[in-house]
Amino acid sequence: MIRVVYLLFVLLTITNCSLNPVINHHGVHNLDLKQSKIIIGVTNKNDLIKIIGPPMIKSYIDENVLIYIEKKTSSSKLSKFGKQKLLVNDVLVLNFDNKGILINKLLLSKEEMNNISFEEKITGMNLSKKSFIIQALQTIRTSIDDPLGKKRIKNK
DSSP: OHHHHHHHHHHHHHHHOOOSOOEEEEEOTTHHHHHTTOOTTTOBHHHHHHHTOSOSEEOSSOTTEEEEEEEEEEEOOGGGTTOEEEEEEEEEEEEEOTTSBEEEEEEEOHHHHHTOOOOOOOOOOOOSSOOHHHHHHHHHHHHHHOTTOHHHHHHO
């Protein structure tokens, strides 16, 4: 009897395991296929929302720039301790004119994003000017040390 229960437990455990990888999807599904339906100079913002849906990101600087993202990850093999493997990482950047007509589209894939070059210059930190917070804290400290301001008058 115990063997039958044990056998049922093992069979249920094994049948519930899936050999297919689990794919986690974030953003717009099939972004590369949907962007092919978008035509520069013809498509407007309303058409875009019908084709792809609402944008993932709207630019705060320029309201005529919309950004869509697609990201697919999958768990890697057991030997790599379930580390997430990046399958697809696409970014679609769309620029519109003031009338809402598409003037430019740019689709960046995972491989193209790896080839983006960044500026090598390092911005130096200017320590000669004290920040507002440092000045405020020093003012508070001096007022705590000398609440009546007698020491400051003697130093002058």
